[in-house]
Amino acid sequence: MKKIIITIDGYSSCGKSTLAKQLAKRLDYIFIDSGAMYRAITLYFLDNKVDIQDPTTIESALAKIQLEFKNNNHTGQSDIWLNGENVEKAIRTMKISNHVSEVAALEAVRHYAVSQQQAMGEKKGIVMDGRDIGTTVFPKAELKIFMTASIEVRTHRRYDELKPKFPDISLEEVKENLLKRDLIDSTRKISPLRQAKDAITLDNSKLSMPQQLDIAAGWAAEIL
Ligand code: C5P
Numbered sequence: 041m042k043k044i045i046i047t048i049d050g051y052s053s054c055g056k057s058t059l060a061k062q063l064a065k066r067l068d069y070i071f072i073d074s075g076a077m078y079r080a081i082t083l084y085f086l087d088n089k090v091d092i093q094d095p096t097t098i099e100s101a102l103a104k105i106q107l108e109f110k111n112n113n114h115t116g117q118s119d120i121w122l123n124g125e126n127v128e129k130a131i132r133t134m135k136i137s138n139h140v141s142e143v144a145a146l147e148a149v150r151h152y153a154v155s156q157q158q159a160m161g162e163k164k165g166i167v168m169d170g171r172d173i174g175t176t177v178f179p180k181a182e183l184k185i186f187m188t189a190s191i192e193v194r195t196h197r198r199y200d201e202l203k204p205k206f207p208d209i210s211l212e213e214v215k216e217n218l219l220k221r222d223l224i225d226s227t228r229k230i231s232p233l234r235q236a237k238d239a240i241t242l243d244n245s246k247l248s249m250p251q252q253l254d255i256a257a258g259w260a261a262e263i264l
Contacts, residue, residue, distance in 0.1 A: 042264050043069075043165035045180075046256075047173035049233065050187035052218045052225070053198040055244055055252070056169040059187070061117070062253045064167040067260060072160055074170035074177070076120040077107055077153045078144040079131035084122060085143055086135070092146060102152045134206065137217050141224035144171075150230050171225050174236035182263050184239035185256060193245045194218055 046063065048056045057073045064071035081102070085092065090101045108121045112128070119128035130136075143149055157168060157177045168177065174184035189197075195215040202209050225233040235241070240259060244252050 041067075043163070044182035044260070044263055045161050045164050045178045046167040046183045046185070046260060047178055047181045047236075047239075048167065048169040048185045048187060048256075049171055049174050049235070049239065051189075051194065051233070052221045053194040054187040054189045055197065055249075056187050058249065059185075059242075059244075059252050059256060060167045060169040062249065063256050063260070066253065066257055067165075067167070067264075070160070070166045071118060072109065072157065072166060072168040073118075073120070074153065074157055074168055074173060075140075076109075076128070076131060077156070078149070079136050079140050080107055080120050080122045080127050081105060081149055081153070082136050082140045082143040083127055083131050086139060092143060095148065098146060098148045102148060105152075107156065132202075132205075134202070134209065134213070134217065137221070141221045141228075145224060145228040145230070147230055154231075171233040172231035174239050175234055176231040179236070183260055184236050185259070186235040186239040186241050188241060188243045189245045191215065191218065 046069070048060045050056050057075070060073070061071045084090070084105050085101060088101060091097045106123050109118045110121055112119045119126050120131065121127065154177055160166060161168065161178055170177070174181055174186070195211060195218060198218065199209065199211050199214045202214065242252065242255060
């Protein structure tokens with residue numbers, strides 16, 4: 041079968057990773073959650089008290105970071121590893137969510153992540169989700185999807201996901217974080233979140249997961 045690159049971009053908590061994962065499974069493609077890379081870099085920066093105002097410190101910190109995606113035999117999912125440690129759980133906290141967009145806006149950080157993401161797509165057969173995948177990472181991707189959903193739907197989805205792990209979390213706190221990240225992500229200087237001109241919009245506010253998957257797989261089938 042022909043191998044293509046599929047990009048899924050959009051605002052925070054639109055369900056991009058869930059769809060990307062399912063679509064990759066259906067097509068027997070590789071799935072890459074680019075947001076996990078920015079979250080892992082943020083975890084390293086916070087743990088090592090990296091001063092994000094100082095370009096030299098940022099560069100030397102990035103030189104010490106090694107990121108890998110490895111299949112988790114228990115969950116069947118692809119987990120992110122930071123310097124030999126599985127940090128899949130550690131990167132999903134509100135603390136990371138509260139700092140990641142500032143870190144992801146740094147030029148050196150974007151350069152570091154984007155070059156690795158492009159290398160992962162060299163052989164095609166990949167579904168990657170994020171904010172700038174269709175605009176900057178793979179501007180020539182064969183299928184670009186831009187996902188949207190109402191802020192209410194997004195807030196409830198993220199809240200339901202976080203509540204079992206973090207019982208003290210409030211709906212308001214989750215909503216504020218989503219709005220803040222969307223604002224920073226779409227107004228930053230380098231590769232801000234934008235819909236690529238040739239991206240197809242998928243508003244999933246009222247769609248179930250199987251419905252979204254059928255739509256996206258249908259778009260892919262038209263190209264394959
Ligand atoms: O996808 P997720 O919500 O986990 O991404 C976390 C953060 O990483 C986003 O809010 C954004 O600041 C950053 N990000 C980015 N570019 C990407 C993917 C994520 O700037 N391609």
